[in-house]
Amino acid sequence: MYEITPIKVGQWIDEYSKIFFLENFGEEYLVYSYIWLIKDDKHKILVDTGYDLEFAKKYIPKCEQKKGEHPVEQLKKQNVDPIEIDYLIITHAHFDHLSPQIENYKNAQIVIQKRELEYATIPPHPWFRSFYHVPTIQKIIGDDFADRLCLVSGEKEILEGLKVFWTGGHTPGHQAVEIKTRSGVVVLAGDAIFTFKNLENNILGGINTSIEEALLSVEDIKARADIILPGHDAEIMERFPDGIR
Numbered sequence: 001m002y003e004i005t006p007i008k009v010g011q012w013i014d015e016y017s018k019i020f021f022l023e024n025f026g027e028e029y030l031v032y033s034y035i036w037l038i039k040d041d042k043h044k045i046l047v048d049t050g051y052d053l054e055f056a057k058k059y060i061p062k063c064e065q066k067k068g069e070h071p072v073e074q075l076k077k078q079n080v081d082p083i084e085i086d087y088l089i090i091t092h093a094h095f096d097h098l099s100p101q102i103e104n105y106k107n108a109q110i111v112i113q114k115r116e117l118e119y120a121t122i123p124p125h126p127w128f129r130s131f132y133h134v135p136t137i138q139k140i141i142g143d144d145f146a147d148r149l150c151l152v153s154g155e156k157e158i159l160e161g162l163k164v165f166w167t168g169g170h171t172p173g174h175q176a177v178e179i180k181t182r183s184g185v186v187v188l189a190g191d192a193i194f195t196f197k198n199l200e201n202n203i204l205g206g207i208n209t210s211i212e213e214a215l216l217s218v219e220d221i222k223a224r225a226d227i228i229l230p231g232h233d234a235e236i237m238e239r240f241p242d243g244i245r
Contacts, residue, residue: 001182002162005037005243006229006236007074009050010065010096019194019232021204021211031195031232033063033096035071036188037078038179043159044080045087046108047177047188051099055133059095071101083107087158091190091231092174093120094131102136110140111158113166114151116173117141128209167192167221169214170205176221183244184226192217195233 016027036047050071056063068074072082082104090098090112102110120137123129140149150158152175155165161180168174170191177188192214194205199218208214221228227244229236 001245002038002040002179003243003245004179004181004186004188004229005039005078006240007035007037007050007071007078008237009033009035009069009071009074010053010056010063011234012060012063014060015206018206020198021206021208023203023206030234032234032236033232034236035074036177036229037075037080038162038177040161043086044084045089045158045162046075046085046105047089048091048097048190049088049099049101049105050074051096051101055099056096059131072104087111089158089164089175089177090116091176091188092116092171093137094171094191095133097190098136098140099133100136102140108148109150110145110148111150111152111156111164112140113164113173113175114153115166116171116175117151119172165220165224167213167217169208169210169212169217172209172213174217176217178224181227181244185224186227186229186244187221187225188229189221189231191231192221193228193230195230196235196239197233199228199230 010033013028016024016029035050038045053065085105085108088105088108157163163178164175179186
């Protein structure tokens with residue numbers, strides 16, 4: 001069985017309506033940014049890359065990364081060297097989930113939806129393009145990563161008891177991660193579900209390329225999971241201070 005540890009790598013104050021679709025325009029909301037460490041007795045899996053503060057501030061000037069929250073430092077607190085990561089699962093290619101930090105995970109198989117990588121390479125509109133770090137996308141599709149890139153179409157078991165599945169919605173190739181633990185089946189929702197409030201009050205997230213896919217993805221996640229971990233909720237550290245075993 002797997003153990004899951006949420007690892008905070010930053011925070012910022014965002015527009016409320018970006019987190020909760022069409023609600024409370026002009027108000028603000030605190031969001032946390034995470035990477036997720038998954039381990040069993042044989043493997044170390046990381047979900048999303050994290051970022052450094054200088055990089056993140058180019059996209060969100062209000063972003064904060066407190067001392068010790070750099071992803072490499074956070075992993076070392078878990079007694080994990082980045083080169084020990086066996087699989088790096090990318091929920092989607094937005095800058096806060098896929099950044100130049102990918103260079104730290106030199107031995108990891110990189111798992112991303114084929115549709116997501118294709119979309120991130122040539123987004124159809126400048127507004128959507130603004131969420132991606134183009135040099136990182138270009139690097140991934142180049143020769144340096146060719147032998148480590150695992151492109152998924154839909155649902156795929158990565159290891160026994162651990163799979164990814166397409167959700168779409170937030171981005172065309174967004175994927176979530178389903179993990180079997182002693183506590184039950186856990187789904188790391190990524191940005192398909194931003195916060196517990198989105199989930200518990202049935203409020204769609206505010207940034208989507210397809211509202212229909214986004215709505216259906218939440219229903220799919222609910223049907224699969226005993227425990228759902230949203231992608232950006234500050235309460236995760238309070239609700240699961242020791243992770244999930």
